[in-house]
Amino acid sequence: MSANKILIPAEKRTESGKGAARRARRDGKVPAVVYGHGTEPQHLLLPAHQTFLAVRNPNALLTLDIEGEEQMVLPKEIQRDVIREDLLHVDLLIVRRGEKVIVDVAVNVEGEPAPNTVFNLEEVTVSVEAEATNLPDSVTINIEGREAGEHVYAADIITPEGATVQLEDDYVIATISEPVEVDLGETDEDEAAEAAEGAPAAEAEEADEE
Structure with missing residues (x-):
């Protein structure tokens, strides 16, 4: 259950675009957007490592400290680097106490x-x-x-x-x-092994005939 409060500091983004996002990630921050309840989407920067740990549970209830103002959110969509699994971007949905x-x-x-x-x-x-x-x-x-x-x-x-x-x-x-038994039959490897075992005997018979 979501019990312990996970508090993450957040700062408002002043730049947009791919270049700004790359610079933010180099600085150890991950771009995020917060939306819901009829509010205007809010673009933020979150500490990358702290956020990475927090969203290991995709249903983690997070509390953002947005420059002194707290906001409860749930991860809605998480974009990750396909190789390193680093966070690239996080979409967060605003939730309120008592809301289902x-x-x-x-x-x-x-x-x-x-x-x-x-x-x-x-x-x-x-x-x-x-x-x-x-x-x-x-x-x-x-x-x-x-x-x-x-x-x-x-x-x-x-x-x-x-x-x-x-x-x-x-x-x-x-x-x-009930478990299903599968008859794999004789494999190519089995046939090759039998052929290898029979080769010395065949060579010996040929030698005796000579």
Whole structure:
């Protein structure tokens, strides 16, 4: 749950454009835009490393200190360098205390299915609605003892108090089935190994005939 206050200092951007953004990143800052609740988008600069750590949880509730004025926000879109994974730009949505928002959270699996069965998680994340100041990190399904042919539905998801799954009750989250045996047959490597083993014997027979 979003409990501890994550406070990040922010400064207003006075320059725009790709060149200004590159200079900001060289200075250890990441460009960001804050919007929502009918306000004009506000362009900011945030400390890159501190922000990088804060948004490792994509649903982290952040409090920006914008030159002395605090504003609660949630990450909406995070752009990263495809190689180094450094932050390139962050879009932040304004939220207010008591307001409910919809976010995607991970599905945790508890328990083990019946012997000689396997489970397949059809959805690794689901959308939930919860208060912005009390967002869950994950939801849970329990597959303990479930037999082949059974399904785990959205209605079976265990959610923290105050969170509601945004799916129909009969939406399938996981399935239980018998393991499938796959006959790989004889591979090219096996054929090559057999040929190599038979080569000395064949050479010996040819030598005896001579």
